[in-house]
Amino acid sequence: MNRILITTSIFGKDDPAPLDLLQRAGYKAIVNPYGRKLTEDEVLDLLLEIKPVGMIAGLEPITARVLRRAKGLRIISRCGIGLDNVDLNAAGSLGIAVTNTPDAPTEAVAELTIGLIFNLLRRISFLDREIRRGNWTKETGSLLRGKQVGIIGLGRIGKRVAETLLALGAKVAGTDIHPDYAWLQKNPVSLVSLEELLKESEVLCLHVSYTGSSEYLIGKKEMEAMREGAYLVNTSRGEVIDHDALYSMLTNGHLSGAALDVLDHEPYTGPLTRLDSVILTPHVGSYAKETRLEMEVQAVKNLLSPLNADRDDAPEKPNSRT
Numbered sequence: 001m002n003r004i005l006i007t008t009s010i011f012g013k014d015d016p017a018p019l020d021l022l023q024r025a026g027y028k029a030i031v032n033p034y035g036r037k038l039t040e041d042e043v044l045d046l047l048l049e050i051k052p053v054g055m056i057a058g059l060e061p062i063t064a065r066v067l068r069r070a071k072g073l074r075i076i077s078r079c080g081i082g083l084d085n086v087d088l089n090a091a092g093s094l095g096i097a098v099t100n101t102p103d104a105p106t107e108a109v110a111e112l113t114i115g116l117i118f119n120l121l122r123r124i125s126f127l128d129r130e131i132r133r134g135n136w137t138k139e140t141g142s143l144l145r146g147k148q149v150g151i152i153g154l155g156r157i158g159k160r161v162a163e164t165l166l167a168l169g170a171k172v173a174g175t176d177i178h179p180d181y182a183w184l185q186k187n188p189v190s191l192v193s194l195e196e197l198l199k200e201s202e203v204l205c206l207h208v209s210y211t212g213s214s215e216y217l218i219g220k221k222e223m224e225a226m227r228e229g230a231y232l233v234n235t236s237r238g239e240v241i242d243h244d245a246l247y248s249m250l251t252n253g254h255l256s257g258a259a260l261d262v263l264d265h266e267p268y269t270g271p272l273t274r275l276d277s278v279i280l281t282p283h284v285g286s287y288a289k290e291t292r293l294e295m296e297v298q299a300v301k302n303l304l305s306p307l308n309a310d311r312d313d314a315p316e317k318p319n320s321r322t
Contacts, residue, residue, distance in 0.1 A: 004303065005050050006031045007038055008058035008079050011296060014289045018296035025304050027054070037266060040066060047073065054303045056296075057086070059283075064090035077303035079295050080286060081105055081156075082237065084210045099302040101295045102156065108291035109207075110160040112284070113235050114168075116259035117144060117203055119279050120231045126276050145169035150201030152194065152217070153236065154179060158207035162189050173197055198225040203233065210237035220245035229256045235285045238262035247271050250278065261285050 004027045011031055012019040022029045030050050032038065038046070038060040047055075047070045054075045055062075062076060064087045076086060078100040091098050119125055122141035130137040149165050151158045151174040159180065162172045166188065173190040175197050184191055197204070204226065208217060216222075217240040218232070226232075232255060234241055243264050249255045250272075259279040260272070272278045286295060 002027050002054075002307075003050050003052045004029050004054045004056065005046055005052040006056045007043060007046065007060050008032060008056060009034075009036050010292075011056065011079070013292075015293045015296075017293065018300045021297065021300045021304070025308070027304075027307075032058075044069060054307055056299050056303060059085050062086045062091075067091055067094055067096060070096075075099070075303055075306050077299045079299040082209050084212060084237070097306055099299075101298040101302070104295040104298055105286035105291055106156045106160050108288040109157045109235050109285040110164060111288070112261060112281070113157075113161050113205055113207075113233060114164050116233050116235070116261070116279060116281075117149075117205070117231070120203070120233070120257045120259050121147075125279050129276070147171065147202045148173070148200055149203045149205065150174065150197040151189075151205050151207060152176075152197065153207035153209075154183075154189070155207060157235075158205075159183055159187075161205060161207065163187065173200065194222075195225065198222055199227060201227060201230060203231045206232075206234040206236045206240060208236050208240055210239050216240060216242040216245075218242065218246075220248070223249045223255065226255065228254055231256055232258040234259075235261040238264045238266065238268075243270060243272060247275070250275055 004022055006029055009032060019029055034042065037058065040061040040063055043060050043062060044066045047066065051072055053072060054077065055073060056077045056079055058079060062085060067087060067090045073096055075097040076091065078086065078098065081100055081102050083098060083100055086098055088098060121144055123139050127137060127139060145168060147170050149170045149172050151162055151172065154162065154174045154176040158174065162174060165172050173192050175192060175194050179191055206218065219242040223245055246258060250258060257277040261281045262283055266283055268280065273280065286292060
């Protein structure tokens with residue numbers, strides 16, 4: 001039986017439907033045995049051991065080194081949006097197809113972003129911790145209504161966040177390298193430069209992909225340019241923020257708080273864990289049951305489509321009977 005390697009940290013946890021799809025199609029699924037993000041060597045070891053025809057991938061590094069040794073691998077189906085962890089040039093040169101599920105996570109990541117903003121403004125996590133410490137602390141927060149919120153990256157998720165913020169009474173501005181002008185005509189979102197967005201935003205949200213650049217999108221210089229007392233929210237990629245600079249800006253009071261679902265090193269154990277002004281979640285943007293199921297089913301369908309096409313195109317074996 002042809003094998004499929006599933007390297008996401010979880011798969012089919014809440015609903016076996018995606019695994020059932022693979023089984024009905026005649027494939028045997030081997031699921032990530034570690035239950036966490038894999039290292040490059042772990043991915044390679046599993047590929048060499050299992051020799052799959054297809055792979056359903058998470059955020060683990062799928063480098064040229066890995067791909068060159070993955071004999072027989074025909075497709076990588078990414079369960080998620082970003083493809084920056086896959087060496088697309090190497091995959092292309094080796095004839096390995098690569099797909100993703102760009103639409104499924106939109107609502108879940110957008111809702112988490114809004115939840116994190118509310119949490120920052122009303123200090124929900126901090127007040128919860130205070131009660132657990134035995135302190136009946138009452139602290140005045142802020143309303144989202146009327147706040148100036150900036151969004152870096154007006155793609156699928158950024159636009160959905162903007163629409164939700166507008167419905168909640170916030171004022172929204174954004175910046176994007178490829179603006180959707182048709183969408184902007186229908187939504188009262190100001191398109192501004194990054195410099196203006198940093199200067200004016202009371203809450204700044206990041207919804208960008210990681211380009212592999214050694215330069216931070218939001219480094220010390222950008223944080224210094226941010227409005228004093230502003231909040232920073234990142235549910236995109238951890239590598240786009242300088243976390244050392246963020247720690248500095250939070251401890252010196254220039255920024256009031258930050259909420260991060262993604263970090264530069266995961267699992268994260270760094271100094272931001274010591275700050276009550278920071279909310280940290282373990283990269284769970286897409287981890288809503290409904291969204292996760294949709295992503296996994298779509299990843300399986302993306303995987304099966306070319307594999308089944310190859311089967312259909314294969315020449316029939318000659319009849320052995322005389």
